[in-house]
Structures are given as C-alpha cells and as structure tokens.
Amino acid sequence: MGIIPSGGILNHFLEAYDGIGISRHLTPERNKLQARVAEEVLVLLEKLVDDGYILPKKGSYLDAGCGTGFGIPVFAEYIYRMFGERVTFGIDINKDSLNEARRLWKKLRSHYRENEGSNSISSYMLEEAQNLASFDSDEVRFSEYVISHIRRKWEELGEIRSGIKTKIGKQKDGILEKLVEEEAKKRNIVLNDNKLTIMGLSVEKKGRDKTPYARRPDFALIFTNQVLHWLNDKEKSKFLEKAYEKSKFGAVLAGNISSIGSGMPLIPAYLKTLEEIGVRDITSNPGGYLRHAYNTNPIGSTRERDIRQILNESGWYVEEGYIKTVTTEVKFDDPIEYFRAAKEYGRRAFEDCFGDAYRKDKSHQDRFWAMFEENFRKMLKDPDNPLFANYIPKDMGSLTWDAWEEGTPWVYHQVDVIFLAKKQVIN
Ligand SMILES: C[S@@+](CC[C@H](N)C(=O)[O-])C[C@H]1O[C@@H](n2cnc3c(N)ncnc32)[C@H](O)[C@@H]1O
Numbered sequence: 001m002g003i004i005p006s007g008g009i010l011n012h013f014l015e016a017y018d019g020i021g022i023s024r025h026l027t028p029e030r031n032k033l034q035a036r037v038a039e040e041v042l043v044l045l046e047k048l049v050d051d052g053y054i055l056p057k058k059g060s061y062l063d064a065g066c067g068t069g070f071g072i073p074v075f076a077e078y079i080y081r082m083f084g085e086r087v088t089f090g091i092d093i094n095k096d097s098l099n100e101a102r103r104l105w106k107k108l109r110s111h112y113r114e115n116e117g118s119n120s121i122s123s124y125m126l127e128e129a130q131n132l133a134s135f136d137s138d139e140v141r142f143s144e145y146v147i148s149h150i151r152r153k154w155e156e157l158g159e160i161r162s163g164i165k166t167k168i169g170k171q172k173d174g175i176l177e178k179l180v181e182e183e184a185k186k187r188n189i190v191l192n193d194n195k196l197t198i199m200g201l202s203v204e205k206k207g208r209d210k211t212p213y214a215r216r217p218d219f220a221l222i223f224t225n226q227v228l229h230w231l232n233d234k235e236k237s238k239f240l241e242k243a244y245e246k247s248k249f250g251a252v253l254a255g256n257i258s259s260i261g262s263g264m265p266l267i268p269a270y271l272k273t274l275e276e277i278g279v280r281d282i283t284s285n286p287g288g289y290l291r292h293a294y295n296t297n298p299i300g301s302t303r304e305r306d307i308r309q310i311l312n313e314s315g316w317y318v319e320e321g322y323i324k325t326v327t328t329e330v331k332f333d334d335p336i337e338y339f340r341a342a343k344e345y346g347r348r349a350f351e352d353c354f355g356d357a358y359r360k361d362k363s364h365q366d367r368f369w370a371m372f373e374e375n376f377r378k379m380l381k382d383p384d385n386p387l388f389a390n391y392i393p394k395d396m397g398s399l400t401w402d403a404w405e406e407g408t409p410w411v412y413h414q415v416d417v418i419f420l421a422k423k424q425v426i427n
Helices: 008-020 028-050 071-083 095-116 144-168 173-186 233-245 266-276 304-313 335-350 356-360 362-381
Strands: 060-064 088-091 124-126 195-198 201-206 211-213 219-224 247-258 260-263 316-332 410-423
Touching (some): 008 028, 028 071, 028 247, 028 410, 144 173, 144 195, 144 211, 233 247, 233 304, 260 410, 266 335, 266 362, 304 316, 304 410, 335 362, 356 362
Parallel strands (some): 060 088, 060 219, 088 124
Antiparallel strands (some): 247 410, 316 410
C-alpha cells in the first residue's frame, strides 16, 4: 500500500508541519524516538491492511496516552488514510500535555482546512486528564474546554428557542422544534431529539448541574505509543481488560512497550537514590524494604513473551508476525534531555513509593529529583564501577551502558516490543 513515506514519518512530520510551528513544540531527539517506534506500529497496521483485514465499521479510535505527540499531528493522518474518518479520543494522565495537544490540534486542523479545503484527518477529542488504568470507559470525559463550549451552544439554543417562541406565539410544539432546528443548523449547531451532536457524539445533560454527558462508542482501533511501560503490571492488565470490554469484536490494539535494555542507567540510578533517602536498603535487605511500595523498574521494561502473555490474558490475541523487538539508537546533545523526558512522562511511576507528605512538599520532591539526576550522571560516566552493578534489578540480567564524557553527546539505546493484537471474532 505504501502509506509510510520513504524518508520516514519524522521527516514527513517536520516538513509538513514546520511552516505552522508544530514541529518547534517538541525537541527533535525525543521526536525521533517516538516517531521511530510509532513508525514500527504503522508497519504492522499496514501489514494488517495488506493481509486483507477489515476493521469493525464505525468503531471509534483511541489514542491511549496521547501526550502531545504523534497521535496528533501525524498518526491521525495515517489512520484517516488507512481506516477513514473515525470518532477519535485522546486520553493522557498529564493535563499540561493535553493542553499542549489541544493547541497543536487546533493549528493542525486549520492548516488542513486552509491547505486542502477539507478535514483530511479525523476530528480529535482530547479528554480530561485520566489514568489509563482507571479511565472512564462508558462515559466520555469532556475537558473543561469542551464543557464550556457545549454549555455555550446550549445557551445559544435557548436563545434561539425563546426568540422564535416570541415571534410565532403559541404554536404546536412540533412546529417550534422544527424552526429551532432549522435556525440552529444555520449556526452550525446540530440538534438531534433535543440533544447536541458533537463530532458524531450525542451529548445530553446529566444530573442537577446539567453536565454534558455522552456515552463512549466502542473502539475499533486502539493505538498506544511509548506509554504502557509507565503503568505497573496491575495497571497494564486493568487498562487492557477495560479496553477489551469497550472494543468491538475484530478491534485492533496496536502499540509498543519498552523492553529489557531500555532505561540504562536511569533505573539503577533510581534504585541508588531510593537507598540514599532510606526507602530501600540493599545491604541489609537486598530485596529492599517497603518492597511492595515501589517498582524496581518503573520504566516497566517488558519482554516480548511477557507482553504477549499479558495481552493474551486480557483477551487480546497476538498472531504470528505481529510482534517484534526493535532497538532504536538516539543521540542526545546532553543526557539531561533524556532524563527530563523520563521525568515528565513517568513522574507518577517514579514517585509511586512516596507517601502524601512527599507529594505535598515541593522541597522533598526537588531533593529527590536532584539526587536522582546526580546519580544518573555519575553512573553514566563510570559504567564499569562494580558498585553500580548492585543496583541493576535482578530480573534485568547483566546490563551495561556506554561511558559518557561531560560536554559530549550521548548515544542512548531504547529497546521496544512492537505489537498488534486483535479482539477475536467468536464464530
Ligand atoms: C513517551 S510519552 C508518549 C506520548 C505519545 N503517545 C507520543 O507518541 O508522542 C508517554 C505518555 O504517557 C503518558 N502516561 C504515563 N502514564 C500514564 C497513565 N497511567 N495513564 C495515562 N497516560 C499516561 C504520559 O503523560 C506521556 O504523555
């Protein structure tokens, strides 16, 4: 089919959107990593289409853990080309990323309208910030921004109705509603049995405060790029099971997850920091105390066979040829870029072991992150120091990293499992 341009999707992204300032919002190296692995997911989706697989009709599309990233500017365009217009939802735990995504999306939409005279991407609904493990699968969680937009539309409708009522006097309700509907249509307000229709969703009022409410349509496609590893094992299963319940038979879940070898030497530096602040003690208790409180590998690197098993146990079936492990090499001008990205994306996962007191006290948090960064830099420079080997989690085997010299660029290796799984059709 040849959906992916020969120069790769990152170049497409940079070229296509440079003029509108979208590419400037993200640092190229971070982009490169996310684009490379997103591209691998696209390869599997393209194979699926070439194999003649047809996605369930009308099912919606979920970008699980959308961040500000590729689901917005690039991926949505490919999805549109492969699978046509779909009601599309973006969910993420980070409010700031969602706000950024909202700004990017607005720009992108007007870019398409102006340049191509159409929406050649599906409309995209960015929801209120939610954890994927506990996202509301039945109800669309409108963001404040969308709620106020809907409320304004409702107010406008009320004004239209009372204006027409004054004009036509006492008439049968049917006539009034017909006139209201016609007038609303002129102002781009779609009425459907007194409900508003927004992006194909039928929105009603719910409860005393008349909060806009819409039932979430079932998914046909779920895309998740560089996200699932930030969920611990329980959370991963919770999300996958929910996603399964809310999907149509024949739906597809395509994405990636970081695998063993990623996160060096971030993870050992993290464990060393936990020891220094007293959460963990590897000398008297190598397993660490409060062991239940944290994850020894918060960048939840998962092996191919393990993610296949988690997917299968949640109902998602992985066929032969639809799962692979790939390594991506990225050169950062300074390792701090990588550290900052991990802090932004995985903050919650790294801070999992701390109590509420920590969360309320900014100076505690700053201290922890400063120590963590310092340990990361120390380990980077001296990978052969035998002391550091103690901090590599046992289930990760003997991992090493390349030494780094202050002031020089740093080459990072990210290992990912790329997968595509189906909700099987029961015959
Ligand atoms: C590496 S970024 C990837 C973003 C986007 N998918 C892309 O390809 O550009 C990881 C994203 O996962 C989100 N995330 C991490 N844990 C999450 C959770 N438990 N629920 C929802 N989103 C989460 C982060 O906020 C971040 O936006």
